Amino acid sequence: MYFGSLDAPGASVHDLDRRERIRRVLSIDTDAAEIVVVDEPMRLCNGEIATRTLKFQAVWPIFVDVRPDRINRPVLFHCHGRRD
Numbered sequence: 001m002y003f004g005s006l007d008a009p010g011a012s013v014h015d016l017d018r019r020e021r022i023r024r025v026l027s028i029d030t031d032a033a034e035i036v037v038v039d040e041p042m043r044l045c046n047g048e049i050a051t052r053t054l055k056f057q058a059v060w061p062i063f064v065d066v067r068p069d070r071i072n073r074p075v076l077f078h079c080h081g082r083r084d
Helices: none
Strands: 012-015 020-022 025-029 034-038 051-063 074-082
Touching (some): 025 051
Parallel strands (some): 012 074
Antiparallel strands (some): 012 020, 025 034, 034 051, 051 074
């Protein structure tokens, strides 16, 4: 499943093997187990923000609020087995 900034606003992303939070996330693809992040420091490349893709063995979205009257969005992502 693909999550962009509008699909999971405010959700935090964590690399559980390295025990660190992944910052500046643009998108998350749980099927491909890929996280697209903005390069630090932020820079432009051909008129677009430069990004890089972090690859994992698995990326799991964590949902908390499952009330039927609300849109069910992930609040957290757990990433396992970094491959890059």
